[in-house]
Amino acid sequence: MRKVKLQMQMTVDGFVAGPNGELDWMSFAMDEPVVALINELIDTSDAILMGRKMSDGFVKYWEGVPPDSPEYPFACKMVDAPKIVFSRTVDHVPGENVRVEKRPPAEVVAELKAQEGKDLLVYGGATFVSSLIEQNLVDELHFFVNPVAIGEGMRVFHGRTPLERIGSAAYGGGKVVNSYKLA
DSSP, rough: OOEEEEEEEEETTTTTTTTTTTTTTTTOOOOOOHHHHHHHHHTTTTEEEEHHHHHHHHHHHTOOOTTSSTHHHHHHHHHSSSSEEOOOOOSSSSSTTTEOOOOOOOHHHHHHHHSSSSEEEEEHHHHHHHHHHHOOSEEEEEEEEEEEEOOOOOOOOOOOOEEEEEEEOOOOOGGGEEEEEEE
């Protein structure tokens, strides 16, 4: 059965965005081993799940990477990957390989996990991820912890959530990736 894997940036004090969704705290200094991990997560997945609020910026960013950019090979993976955007308010999100899903995430995720294929990768945003965690729909959580504390902001955990560590590694630039499964 396919797994649902979350890949998400986080601060050392547990926030995934500032109070108004700011991501200016995020470090983009990544060494080769962390880039390899990011590539492994996308290469072992054949669909990306995300909430509507994140989808616009995400799709525009990756579709806008020019061919001469060092990010271009990864951008091609992101553009080519099927993206399932969950929304109760819109029927269409512009972009390549994007489909909007209006059914409840639990129903869609169960259907997708039962199908043949690679794993499913969740990118966010905070509200969407929080709902997936609360419904026990995420099999693995990979938090890319940035070496910064912001004091307040958006979280994905809103109560006690027992986790079991499946891995932890420090990378250049002060980034630490902590990986868990729901206990």
